Amino acid sequence: MSKVAEITITSDAPGARLFMLGNEAIARGAIEAGVQVVASYPGTPSSEITEALVGMADRMGFYAEWSVNEKVAMEVAMAASISGLKSLAIMKHVGVNVAHDPLMSASYMGARGGLVLISADDPGQWSSQNEQDNRYIARQAYIPVLEPSSAQEAKDMMANAFRLSEEFNQMFMLRSVTRLGHGRSDIVFGEIEREKRAGKFVKDPGRLVCLPANFRNNRRLVVARMEKIRQAVDAWPYNRLTLKKNAKLGIIATGIAYGYAIEAVQWLGLEDKVSVLKVGTPYPLPAELTKQMLKAVPEVLVVEELEPFVEEAVKVVAKDAGLTTKVHGKDMLSVVGELSTRQVSEALSKLTGALPPVDFAMLDRIKAETQSLLPLRPPTMCAGCPHRATAYAINIACRRYQQETGREPVKTGDIGCYALAANPPLNSDDVAVCMGGAFGLANGFAHVVDAPVVAHLGDSTFFHSGIPPMINAVYNKSRVTMVVMDNATTGMTGFQPHPGASGDVSVDIKIEDIARASGVKFVEVVDSFDLPKLIETLDKALRFDGPSVIVARRLCGILDQREKRKQGVKTVPWEVEEEKCLAGAPPYCQATCPLHIDIRGYTRLIKEGKFNEALAIIKQTLPFPAIIGRICTRPCEARCQRAEVEEAIAINALKRAASDFGKYKEGYSVKAEKKEKVAIVGGGPAGIMAAYDLRKAGYKVTIFEALPRLGGMMAVGIPEFRLPRDILDKETAIIKKLGVEIKLNTRVGKDVKMSDLKKDYHAVFIAVGAHRGRNLGIENEKAPGVIDGTEFLLKVNTGQKVAVPDRVAVVGGGNVAIDCARTGVRLGCPDVTIVYRRSRAEMPAIAEEIAGAESEGVKIRLLAGPNKVVLKGNKVSGLECIKMKLGEPDKSGRRRPVPVAGSEFTVAADLIIAAVGEEPDLALMTGDMTKAVKDGLVKADPLTLETGIPGVFAGGDAVTGPATVIQAMAAGRKAAVSIDRFLKGEQLDTGREGEAVFESKLIVDTFGITPESRLDMPLLPVAQRRGNFREVELGLSQEEAVREAKRCLSCDCHICIDLTGCPALITEDDRVKIDQESCPGCGVCAQVCPHDAIFLPGAKDGRDERA
16 A cells, blocks of 8 residues: 555556546656657646646656747747657647647658647537537648547557657647546556657758748658558557457447447447447548458448547548448437447447347436426636626626617627636626637727727736737727736636746736737726726726726635635635625515515416415415405506516416416414404405404404405405406305304494494404495486496395496596496496596506406596586486596695586486495494594504504504505404404514515616516407406416516525625525635625625724725
């Protein structure tokens, strides 16, 4: 064990084994080869190779550098090779694009000292913008390719590549891939080459100077060299043919896909039935071995990742040899992404009929079923990353500019840590294409779009490829704002140095100095964490007439933490002051709802198609969702913040959808039975809600209802086409099932004395509603043919026969008036007119109900006040009206109607329905109860609903006058709380501020939200409504409900999270917390929070110099 522990990557111990990263194995191969010069630009998945080599260069006696870009790295390696030294250039696959120019010349010139290029390709695009297959670049440049199938082979190929390069005087490419470079395995060491050559430049202008005449000859030489290599590769150990007797199928596999192929063969039990050609040199292909394979089997499958490079070459061999072997490849295997053992197994299964030992379909089902259970974990910038602050500042400055001018700036991004800001919530990039592309694209946009352009890239990228486009902006007078995010490292690939962050401050090159020297007039350096200053500077730059450069400078958060640990400085994380934080606070809709239903909660569940769970959320607050889901006046929708984008969410329709499609097992259990009895006078919405809550609390509850059924105005005042009676009865039945005693047809004050209730019950709740219509106050209103609206609806809703003539006039603009008019239509009246003294904007009825009435043929005469009932004999013949104009607002807030003298006119009518308001019948309030009556209403404390008479409470329309069903239910709940406290001897008025409707303090940002129209409620066709009381609103389908719910903004205060996305900010039970382990103490979130809810413990004002 001790010997194993002593083995390191640099140990000269042939035969020793070490568990290594694939990239470390490649670095080991370079050491064994005796590499003398290494040049690289960092880029995943290649970075660890250079990291390992740079770290040991001095110790092992060779030179290694992080070059400013891949082109320079290639040129450094070329110079070393020209000087006779073994040299290595390392880069990721897209970096080869940057090095392409010198790479082509290097191939033509040949290699005096061994010259190897490592191209780390990235199938699957795990860290790259494309999946380019650099074997094609190699073929274009006549560069032989070694493609290892394992980390061990990668090490061995690397060790041998320099020998091959020198043997054939040709540059070689070692092609690795992400899966190989980032995997780990045991690696067996070889011997380290100890020869140390002295670099010597020998002049050879005919070969080394790229004049056309010289390189014409070089081209002939490179073609000849490649031909020699082509003839040699069949004998190389990396190409190996294994033929099986009587095999009907052959596999030709290259690179890491060879491992998948072998494993698939073993899975399927095809070891003795399939011949295999392992290809370690996809270019040039071992043609003789390939011919042997093609002659031996009638069919082959070429297994390789990405493009059909080998497949195409195999088909060329087959054609040239006149062979008819069927060649499969990308017709059965994906050209996109990484391959896997599964994919190869499925292809082989199709070709051989052999079945894999794994039920892949079952695995797919399990994956689909469990995927939603796993949290999404997209890559994100580290906590404390200064790039996050800079991206946030850019967003704010761009938004301000857009709001001020109407022109939205174009944001061009680049490649680096900051590229992660392109994801939500920062969404920092409108376009990003390549290294340095942010500044280059900005130059183009500046001359073709009528909007500012903000480009950002990193400090390392600036030196890599940002300087030329910056100079181009100066030269061509491009109006662009160029932001350099300077975190003093190449962070995304492992904290490599660069010219501006070499580790030696005395030689570091300042970005701002280069910008000024290049002619940029507007150059500012700002601390990334100083958000006010950074935003202010960006504001100025956006308005500057010319190119501007802002260096947003702050040390990488990870490096900052490392430095602090070295210095023994303790990091103090920020904290959230819960009393100030509004995360989880009620949104506007919930705050405005009289019952404060968790609208955000149930809408969020409907978005996910979870109707059962949504219904359960509603039932926690509202026992009657199917009723309210049909008749609520929707005050919540009036405050919906989505209306700032286009239209409010169909909140009530979603509530109904939850009741339509959700399943809920009603619980009829109550808390421990109590001895106290409560009498409730009235079985309307206030009464049944109070009864429900009090019975659930364990009290013995009795409802006294004058009508023959429960529901009050819901039963006798709302037509069945709005609230079907089966729905009403089904939901109110829960009251009886809970054990509430219900006494119907029992009028308190007539059948039962109020004094008896006070004597026999421990508490009484008066909830008689407002069922008596108000007088019109005009001449002849008592004549036959004039009826009160509530009486009219009661008769219809209780099944009494009501004769409706051909002409009906309804006076009023509320829901009762609309209900009367629409009921008249259903009873066969062909001519129904509503007369309303104000404009349509002042009509208190639900807008959709007004529209429904008009669609059914109801006429509405606006700005018309009733003057007198016109009689012909003893019968009504019309309603004389007078035109109105609107004056100043009255106490209701609506503009007062003022008669226009001399403008009288008559509306022909045989029946006049007065629906100008309702009032309670308080005949029960006799004796000492009269002290609780004032102005025709019961006096009650607005907070506790106490009447001033001990044990007697009142609420709903009897107290407020005619209101809404949801308001009445809220009063019932308030009464239940007060009665419960009263019977327990508790204080009635403490801690009840949140019961009333209030204004939400949330700050909701609707900027940039894409408009999406609200779904219309499906309606019964108008032609099917006459002569019946079928429900008009048919309800949303499940699919429509989900779609509509997705429009919900789920308003909440997660501004710190929503605008920055810092992973140290987390939520627990809808509350924002700061993870004390991961918070680096940067304080950016404290600057973003609009409620000053984030503080730094120990600081006087909650912030220190960092914020």
